[in-house]
Amino acid sequence: MSGSDDLAFFVIVAQQPSLAAAADHLGLSAPAVSRRLAALESRLGVRLMNRTTRRLSLTPEGRRYLEEGGRILADLGQLEQGLAQARQVPRGLLRIGAGFGFGRRHLGPAVADFVALHPTVDVSLHLSDRPLDMVAEGIDIGIRFGLGGDSGLMARKIASNRRLLCAAPSYLERRGMPQSPKDLSHHDCIFIRENDQINNTWKLVDGTSQVSVKVAGRVASNHGEVAVDWALNGLGILLRSEWDIAPYLRSGALVRVLPGCSGAAADIHAIFLERHLLSAKVSFFLDFLTERFAGYRRDGGW
Numbered sequence: 001m002s003g004s005d006d007l008a009f010f011v012i013v014a015q016q017p018s019l020a021a022a023a024d025h026l027g028l029s030a031p032a033v034s035r036r037l038a039a040l041e042s043r044l045g046v047r048l049m050n051r052t053t054r055r056l057s058l059t060p061e062g063r064r065y066l067e068e069g070g071r072i073l074a075d076l077g078q079l080e081q082g083l084a085q086a087r088q089v090p091r092g093l094l095r096i097g098a099g100f101g102f103g104r105r106h107l108g109p110a111v112a113d114f115v116a117l118h119p120t121v122d123v124s125l126h127l128s129d130r131p132l133d134m135v136a137e138g139i140d141i142g143i144r145f146g147l148g149g150d151s152g153l154m155a156r157k158i159a160s161n162r163r164l165l166c167a168a169p170s171y172l173e174r175r176g177m178p179q180s181p182k183d184l185s186h187h188d189c190i191f192i193r194e195n196d197q198i199n200n201t202w203k204l205v206d207g208t209s210q211v212s213v214k215v216a217g218r219v220a221s222n223h224g225e226v227a228v229d230w231a232l233n234g235l236g237i238l239l240r241s242e243w244d245i246a247p248y249l250r251s252g253a254l255v256r257v258l259p260g261c262s263g264a265a266a267d268i269h270a271i272f273l274e275r276h277l278l279s280a281k282v283s284f285f286l287d288f289l290t291e292r293f294a295g296y297r298r299d300g301g302w
Contacts, residue, residue: 004076006040010048013037014066018054090281091120095135098143101224101244102268108142114288121281129222132274140282145241145266155269158289159296162242163263165204166254173182178237178258181211188236190227191220202239204261223269225271239263246302268293 016022023030041048048062098107111123132139178184181204201214217236221227231238237257248254
């Protein structure tokens with residue numbers, strides 16, 4: 001038995017008028033209570049109680065053990081209660097990392113609503129066009145499109161997301177609608193620059209098959225909103241995440257190109273270190289995002 005267990009046992013026994021009453025309270029036999037009390041006294045090297053079958057009385061050492069030990073048990077109870085509340089109530093600074101476009105349009109409003117619900121949480125939202133080192137940057141939760149192979153990171157799917165080909169009606173009237181993925185090589189295409197590299201080979205899923213098409217174009221940007229603006233202005237065909245272009249597809253400002261094709265899987269995940277799940281601020285925000293984007297965890301939900 002640990003010292004705290006022995007102390008709790010002694011406090012209960014000391015509150016009873018006899019060994020028999022203590023045994024009834026503890027659900028033990030009187031001999032078992034007597035043996036444990038004797039073992040405790042042997043460990044401490046002092047006599048704590050004078051006892052007969054009918055009556056218990058504390059020795060001076062026993063009274064000190066009861067009084068000081070009772071305070072220790074109370075402090076321990078408060079400590080454990082405080083730790084449990086810290087796990088149940090989110091508090092402190094939550095650091096979140098995400099890309100510019102999704103971060104501004106969706107995470108910014110989400111954070112505003114979250115801090116309104118949880119006034120003991122502060123949030124630092126770091127937006128970047130580069131992947132962040134979660135550990136080095138001290139990021140609690142990162143938002144990622146698709147999944148990488150990072151060891152030590154866990155992921156929770158927040159929303160489904162496809163990469164779709166699209167263009168403005170004005171461009172398609174001028175250049176015509178591609179009929180197959182290979183036709184894209186004869187069109188102006190708009191590129192997204194990632195990590196200082198232009199991706200001019202588009203990997204597409206066409207039904208059940210995969211195809212890679214090398215495309216060309218005159219404009220490229222590391223900012224998705226700029227690329228979408230160019231597509232809206234008729235500068236070419238764009239391969240872009242559904243979350244970003246869905247409103248324009250609904251309004252007709254952009255039109256799906258090769259509707260049977262889509263880019264590589266780009267579902268939206270929240271990534272985090274496993275140990276951060278012990279933090280209420282992390283677990284609460286993950287649950288908040290999961291509920292907020294529940295309607296988007298299917299294709300076409302945007």
